[in-house]
Amino acid sequence: MFGSARGREWVISSDAFLEDVHFLARAHPPEVVGYKALARATSDLAAMGATPRFFLLNLALPHERTGRWLDKCLRGMAKAARRFGMKLAGGDTARNRMIALNLTVLGEIAPGRAVLRLGARAGDRLFVTGKLGAAQLGLEIVLRGISRQARWRKFLAPHYYPVPPVALGRWLASRMFASSMMDLSDGLSTDLTRLCQASGVGARIWADRLPMADVPRALRRSGLRFPGPLHLALHGGEDYQLLFTVPERLADRIPDSRDGVKITKIGEMVRGHGIELCTPDGKSTRVAPQGWDHFALRK
Amino acid sequence: MFGSARGREWVISSDAFLEDVHFLARAHPPEVVGYKALARATSDLAAMGATPRFFLLNLALPHERTGRWLDKCLRGMAKAARRFGMKLAGGDTARNRMIALNLTVLGEIAPGRAVLRLGARAGDRLFVTGKLGAAQLGLEIVLRGISRQARWRKFLAPHYYPVPPVALGRWLASRMFASSMMDLSDGLSTDLTRLCQASGVGARIWADRLPMADVPRALRRSGLRFPGPLHLALHGGEDYQLLFTVPERLADRIPDSRDGVKITKIGEMVRGHGIELCTPDGKSTRVAPQGWDHFALRK
Numbered sequence: 353m354f355g356s357a358r359g360r361e362w363v364i365s366s367d368a369f370l371e372d373v374h375f376l377a378r379a380h381p382p383e384v385v386g387y388k389a390l391a392r393a394t395s396d397l398a399a400m401g402a403t404p405r406f407f408l409l410n411l412a413l414p415h416e417r418t419g420r421w422l423d424k425c426l427r428g429m430a431k432a433a434r435r436f437g438m439k440l441a442g443g444d445t446a447r448n449r450m451i452a453l454n455l456t457v458l459g460e461i462a463p464g465r466a467v468l469r470l471g472a473r474a475g476d477r478l479f480v481t482g483k484l485g486a487a488q489l490g491l492e493i494v495l496r497g498i499s500r501q502a503r504w505r506k507f508l509a510p511h512y513y514p515v516p517p518v519a520l521g522r523w524l525a526s527r528m529f530a531s532s533m534m535d536l537s538d539g540l541s542t543d544l545t546r547l548c549q550a551s552g553v554g555a556r557i558w559a560d561r562l563p564m565a566d567v568p569r570a571l572r573r574s575g576l577r578f579p580g581p582l583h584l585a586l587h588g589g590e591d592y593q594l595l596f597t598v599p600e601r602l603a604d605r606i607p608d609s610r611d612g613v614k615i616t617k618i619g620e621m622v623r624g625h626g627i628e629l630c631t632p633d634g635k636s637t638r639v640a641p642q643g644w645d646h647f648a649l650r651k
Numbered sequence: 652m653f654g655s656a657r658g659r660e661w662v663i664s665s666d667a668f669l670e671d672v673h674f675l676a677r678a679h680p681p682e683v684v685g686y687k688a689l690a691r692a693t694s695d696l697a698a699m700g701a702t703p704r705f706f707l708l709n710l711a712l713p714h715e716r717t718g719r720w721l722d723k724c725l726r727g728m729a730k731a732a733r734r735f736g737m738k739l740a741g742g743d744t745a746r747n748r749m750i751a752l753n754l755t756v757l758g759e760i761a762p763g764r765a766v767l768r769l770g771a772r773a774g775d776r777l778f779v780t781g782k783l784g785a786a787q788l789g790l791e792i793v794l795r796g797i798s799r800q801a802r803w804r805k806f807l808a809p810h811y812y813p814v815p816p817v818a819l820g821r822w823l824a825s826r827m828f829a830s831s832m833m834d835l836s837d838g839l840s841t842d843l844t845r846l847c848q849a850s851g852v853g854a855r856i857w858a859d860r861l862p863m864a865d866v867p868r869a870l871r872r873s874g875l876r877f878p879g880p881l882h883l884a885l886h887g888g889e890d891y892q893l894l895f896t897v898p899e900r901l902a903d904r905i906p907d908s909r910d911g912v913k914i915t916k917i918g919e920m921v922r923g924h925g926i927e928l929c930t931p932d933g934k935s936t937r938v939a940p941q942g943w944d945h946f947a948l949r950k
Contacts, residue, residue: 354660354661354663361653362653362661364653364705364707364740364741364755364757365707365741366665366707366708366709366741366742366743366753366755367709367743368709368711368743368745368751368753370711370745370747370751372748373711373745373746373747374745406663408663408664408665408755409665410665410666410667410753412667412669412672412751441663442663442664442665443665444665444666444667446667446669446672446673447672448669448672448749448751449671449749450747450748450749452667452669452711452747452751454665454667454709454751454753456663456665456707456755458663
């Protein structure tokens with residue numbers, strides 16, 4: 353049972369995290385599976401500006417995952433729960449051929465302050481947090497089978513242990529700075545297209561302003577064909593950073609960083625639809641959604 | 652977003668409904684899969700005495716289930732949503748090798764009125780709703796491959812389209828008649844054992860009082876080896892009826908039926924632990940939990 357403190361509302365979100373669809377049991381450590389399952393669900397709360405409170409876990413596992421694997425998975429989930437201030441409030445378990453974690457998360461927010469993706473207007477400024485493409489770079493390292501090499505380890509963190517900027521989301525919502533907001537789960541090109549469609553506007557982004565993840569030269573020269581930083585920033589998935597718009601008159605109130613989270617103005621909303629990418633040479637191109645579409649669809 | 656009406660609390664429950672674990676895609680019609688997924692989640696709300704309000708659906712499907720199969724499945728779910736007064740409030744979708752439906756349900760209740768399974772005391776009277784074993788009988792018909800024969804069709808309904816007694820659960824909770832309550836999902840022997848353990852008491856049930864599903868003579872003589880009515884009543888799963896205890900001084904206030912739902916006093920709670928089954932000849936035997944443990948564990 354949970355009541356609402358006087359003058360508070362609840363927001364709720366539910367997310368599936370499935371073997372071979374969202375993660376690979378052979379490639380991803382169990383701690384990572386547990387942590388990410390909860391972190392990505394929490395990201396939806398951050399993107400509304402809510403304070404995470406409770407979660408429910410529906411866990412389906414093959415028999416051979418019920419021992420050590422499960423212990424480690426739950427340890428990873430407990431790490432995320434501590435980090436985001438959440439308590440387990442229920443759920444169920446079942447045996448299954450594949451691993452499936454379904455997370456339902458509940459957050460609290462002041463009435464009327466939840467930010468949705470449909471409030472952007474032409475003229476609003478467009479912002480993102482963190483560095484774009486960093487999580488995809490980590491995934492690419494995993495998929496190429498070199499994730500156990502010590503020198504690439506530091507590039508795995510954004511993919512293994514994403515940190516949705518919960519406090520920043522809450523601040524943007526409580527100050528009513530953001531006219532629209534969502535989390536970046538499937539890549540900027542895909543998620544910004546969704547925000548544009550929900551709000552009935554288009555977007556213009558500046559290529560030289562995008563905060564891109566560093567792709568170390570040694571990786572690019574490794575012969576393993578890594579995507580470049582711009583491609584990762586535009587289409588890389590799972591960053592779980594915030595994408596939000598701010599009315600022009602309030603845009604100066606947004607700092608370059610807050611609580612250690614980098615904030616970057618990357619463009620503006622325009623009349624029309626779709627995404628226009630402007631390069632410093634004055635040219636512009638259209639960007640189609642090409643974001644992350646899960647392992648199942650890559651086959 | 653959802654707030655609480657003044658002086659109301661929320662209860663929440665989350666349940667997985669998985670192919671080959673909880674249903675068989677080849678044997679169960681898609682309407683049934685959709686209906687049951689929501690009905691069984693709603694049963695948890697009924698068992699607390701809450702009023703169902705919202706649900707979230709996480710749907711994972713193989714590609715070949717996205718057309719007609721999905722349409723029919725959602726039609727079945729919509730039927731359950733109408734029947735129980737629930738609105739879809741969110742969720743997500745993913746491709747998967749197997750069908751997986753995860754349902755999160757939210758219900759409202761007056762503060763402090765939710766009934767749990769841990770409040771039974773020695774001396775309390777034990778009640779059930781409906782007929783026990785009726786759903787299992789339907790499942791047995793499905794498993795024997797004769798579910799398409801017209802003459803057995805009427806025995807499928809309790810298995811295909813269970814109706815948790817939501818209004819009755821709410822009435823019991825609002826009048827504070829029930830000292831403990833839960834839904835019968837895995838069979839009386841298993842669920843009553845859980846209630847006993849949670850409350851720290853034992854139970855004595857009367858074999859001749861159990862409201863048993865009728866097993867038609869033609870089925871028993873079919874050579875397909877159907878379990879008998881007592882076995883079905885004690886161990887059959889998925890009835891989604893209510894199991895509840897009432898303090899002795901209030902037990903007379905419980906009618907034999909209410910809103911068309913049959914209510915039967917089947918025994919009493921006693922000091923100690925475990926379940927004792929008393930037969931009219933004055934003998935008694937211990938009953939071990941042998942309830943429904945899903946398809947995966949039958950292999």
